[in-house]
Amino acid sequence: MTTTSKIVLGVLGAAAAGVAIGMLVAPEKGCDMREKIASGARDWASEFTDWLTARQKDLKDIKNTVAAHAEDVADQAGAEWNKAKNTMS
Structure with a gap:
């Protein structure tokens, strides 16, 4: 269980x-x-939905950053491979 899920479960509890x-x-x-409880629950659900939406955006940004970095690493590895291959020829 991740720290984030522990925090969310703690807040819910x-x-x-x-x-x-x-x-x-x-x-x-x-x-x-x-009525007060229902109103509070609706407000909380709305805030929680907003929080989840923001976290999804954060995760997409992280995914894009990691993918770009992985592509750079793959390009560098390919360049090094070609360099080593040419040296061996």
């Missing part, structure tokens, strides 16, 4: 614990509390 404690000590009526 803390959020669930906070919701449970909030429901136990809330002085509001049940229907009002459910």
